[in-house]
Amino acid sequence: MSAVLASERRKWRKPPFIRNPLARWGLIVFALVYLVLAIGTMEVNWARVYEGLERGKQFILAFSHPDFASRWSDISAGMIESIIMTITSTAAGIIISIPIGLGAARNIAPLPVYYLCRGIIAVSRALHEIIVAILLVAIFGFGPLAGFLTLSFATIGFLAKLLAEDIESTDRSQSEAVKATGASWLQWINYGIQPQVMPRLIGLSMYRLDINFRESAILGLVGAGGIGATLNTAFDRYEFDTAAAIIVIIIVVVMALEYLSGMIRARLQ
Amino acid sequence: MAVSIKNNGQKIWQLRDRNNQILRWFFLFIAVAIIMYCWQKISSQTEWFFVWDAPRIAGDIGSRALPPRWSYIDQLWEPLWDTINIATLGTLLSLFFAVPVAFLAARNTTPHPVFCRWPALLIIVSSRSINSLIWALLLVAIIGPGIFAGTIAIALRSIGFCAKLLYEAIEEIDEKQVEAITATGASRWQVMAYAIVPQIMPSFAGITVFRWDINIRESTVLGLVGAGGIGLQMQSSLNVLAWPQVTLILLIVFIAVIISEMVSAKVRAAII
Amino acid sequence: MLHLNKLTKQYATGDKALTDVELQIPKGQVVALIGPSGAGKSTLIRCINRLVEPTSGAVVLNGTELTRLGAGALRKARRRMGMIFQEYALVERLTVMENVLSGRLGYVGFWRSFFRWYPQSDVDEAFRLLERVGLDHMADKRADELSGGQRQRVGIARALIQDPELLLVDEPTASLDPKTSRQIMRLICELCAERGLAAIINIHDVALAQMFVQRVVGLQLGEVVYDGPPDGLSPDILTQIYGEEDWEATIAKVEDDDDDLAEGAVA
Structure with missing residues (x-):
């Protein structure tokens, strides 16, 4: 009976997520102190923001009557340039990513090659497209070539990394079976590895096409071609109607690309 | 065959x-x-003439850019701190909007499959389509340059990203657990808190840290359009062609991004 | 106490899962619902607490017509019907205690449940039930750390803490080994007897059903084809329910092994 009575008095609290109370409170205090400090650095000029609200309203209203017409020649030229850069850089990026991805997979590449390829991937991923674009514009001059090179370089970091991870997680027994037949290295890759990673590689390439288009819209800010320059000009002149038109076109193209890649991925499955 | x-x-x-x-x-x-x-x-x-000349120019820039001007680092700590703040606060801010949008967009939690789901999907696609740099450009034009504009720009871009991944996670939950909680007589909100939220918590944390990592990278360049962070220093160094300073900034950015990627990978591994 | 009147369910695809099901269950009676896969067993018990909306017919619990209730009243009615699931359906990332207490959700408000401030009487009852099913020491373990039999015990405690009059049990033993299956069935039947609960138990295993219940209902293609005592399940009737097969081995009396519950609970 006493056992039953003891259980009647038992309190219950949800066990905390971090059991060690010192670590728990330490983390909470750290987070709070950080938040206070970080928000403290945020110098908001409320008067300026208040002034801006009117312009913000104009910008949002501009979406109800986007102005495609008055700068149509600039918009269409920029848009075509963006699309051209997207297509070529994705194609070039895929072609270069495959050998680098193979080299960056620990299970098939020798160690020196592995480190070299991982290094290339790390640099490509760490540097934002726009930084790369600035450097390449400085070297190759203004125009879509710099944009093309930038996006190709960025594609390598993305595709090669994911391809390498994919290869590393392939089924070992399948590739070993191919090796056991006496296949050469290329035959081994072609029969043992490629069938396992191909569907995902195509899916990722489609996804990268989508990303490259979105990125191509900003390269114009630093003179590397594409719609970005037109958009920048529109903002500078407070021509929100034109800016709205450009943004609407970007959104529509991205939606179309997403739909297309969804369709292709569904067919691959 | x-x-x-x-x-x-x-x-x-x-x-x-x-x-x-x-x-x-x-x-x-x-x-x-x-x-x-x-x-x-x-x-x-x-201009192919420039392109053929490129190796020489690259070599020229390279020789002027090295060695980095190490003493310049004193002026970089504060912008670096700002950069991290922009990324962190921007990510946190975006979650306030991304979570409700995700619940509206997920097929199994949306109150209405057309009137709630479609607007939510439109918010997601608009936010995702527009690069944070464009958001920053816009916000600098509207509310003026500074960290505040940068934070909002990061937040606006992140809403779509987080909401998309989160609503996909919500659609993948185990419906049996939801059924079991519903059968106890729980209200709609209780079902949400007891059956859905615990199931998506790991993905939620993973998505947040993943996006924070990306945002560190994005916020390093916001300064180029005047939205605060280390990009401002880069812009001013580039304007005066101070290449040794640019090299140092690139080095710092590189290290910051690598560290944030490591932190994010560690946290995500700990959650699963 | 429970009365199903011409209960019919037709899915949007046109499949008819239940046709004019007629069933009366008095207080305290445990009924086994048998039938092949796709006979509509799961649909039937889900129509009772309206996890599946019946197409027509009535479900009457203690004089209340459940099929006509609005959302709020339906939630109140669901509190009176505990449900136990195949594959347990515990919220895996919550602790055992939270899972048990989630049975009280229909009784406490949102914020109270959100911050886990349950009334002490609920917590006491939860501990009592965990003790009864032999999982007292597991209260703060996460549900996904438990074995199958342990999880089902938590599922039972969650249903019982609702203080139900009726248990709806959906294939409680489908993913358990034979020994654990019997322990779980015995536990459910003992608890029903202790508390005077009526129960409907969907079950694949005819022999197991015969061992524990007083009444068996056979369902075939959404219609009741047998309703009577377990002894009445002759090979002819089983053939009518399940189709042609040699039934002698199945209905031969199975020896009830006498391992006690506490032993199984620790395992």
Whole structure:
């Protein structure tokens, strides 16, 4: 009976997520102190923001009557340039990513090659497209070539990394079976590895096409071609109607690309 | 696969039959033609004279950029701190909007499959389509330059990203657990708190840290359009062609991004 | 106490899962519902607490017509019907205690449940039930750390803490080994007897059903084809329910092994 009575008095609290109370409170205090400090650095000029609200309203209203017409020649030229850069850089990026991805997979590449390829991937991923674009514009001059090179370089970091991870997680027994037949290295890759990673590689390439288009819209800010320059000009002149038109076109193209890649991925499955 | 039999009774094996093969060559031809055409367009707009000169220019910049101007680092700590703040606060701010949007967009939690779901999906696609740099450009034009504009820009771009991944996670939950909680007589909100939220918590944390990592990278360049962070220093160094300073900034950015990637990978591994 | 009147369910695809099901269950009676896969067993018990909306017919619990209730009243009615699931359906990332207490959700408000401030009487009852099913020491373990039999015990405690009059049990033993299956069935039947609960138990295993219940209902293609004592399940009737097969081995009396519950609970 006493056992039953003891259980009647038992309190219950949800066990905390971090059991060690010192670590728990330490983390909470750290987070709070950080938040206070970080928000403290945020110098908001409320008067300026208040002034801006009117312009913000104009910008949002501009979406109800986007102005495609008055700068149509600039918009269409920029848009075509963006699309051209997207297509070529994705194609070039895929072609270069495959050998680098193979080299960056620990299970098939020798160690020196592995480190070299991982290094290339790390640099490509760490540097934002726009930084790369600035450097390449400085070297190759203004125009879509710099944009093309930038996006190709960025594609390598993305595709090669994911391809390498994919290869590393392939089924070992399948590739070993191919090796056991006496296949050469290329035959081994072609029969043992490629069938396992191909569907995902195509899916990722489609996804990268989508990303490259979105990125191509900003390269114009630093003179590397594409719609970005037109958009920048529109903002500078407070021509929100034109800016709205450009943004609407970007959104529509991205939606179309997403739909297309969804369709292709569904067919691959 | 296709197996055909010749007149003499011999079996011929081919991977694909003829029509299929022709179709494949046709698509390949179209793809190559499009790429060649695009390349030609780029080439026609390029001053090839500059391009042939590029190795010399690159070498020239390289020789001027090295060694980095180490003493400049004193002026970089504060912008770096700002950069991290922009990324962190921007990510946190975006979550306030991304979570409700995700619940509205997920098929199994949306109050209405058309009137709630479609607007939510529109918010997601608009936010995702527009680069944070464009958001920053816009916000600098509207509310003026500074960290505040940068934070909002990061937040606006992150809403779509987080909401998309989160609503996909919500759609993948185990419906049986939801059914079990519903059967106890729980209200709609209780079902949410007891059956849905615990199931998506790991993905939620993973998505947040993943996006924070990306945002560190994005916020390093916001300064180029005046939205605060280390990009401001880069812009001013580039304007005066102070290449040794640019090298140092790139080095710092590189290290910051690598560290944030490591932190994010560690946290995500700990959650799962 | 529970009365199903011409209960019919037709899915949007046109499949008819239940046709004019007629069933009366008095207080305290445990009924086994048998039938092949796709006979509509799961649909039937889900129509009772309206996890699946019946197409027509009535479900009357203690004089209340459940099929006509609005959302709020339906939630109140669901509190009176505990449900136990196949594959347990515990919220895996919550602790055992939270899972048990989630049975009280229909009784406490949102914020109270959100911050886990349950009334002490609920917590006491939860501990009592965990003790009864032999999982007292597991209260703060996460549900996904438990074995199958342990999880089902938590599922039982969650249903019982609702203080129900009726248990709806959906294939409680489908993913358990034979020994654990019997322990779980015995536990459910003992608890029903202790508390005077009525229960409907969907079950694949005819022999197991015969061992524990007083009444068996056979369902075939959404219609009741047998309703009577377990002894009445002759090979002819089983053939009518399941189709042609040699039934002698199945209905031969199974020896009830006497391992006690506490032993199984620790395992």
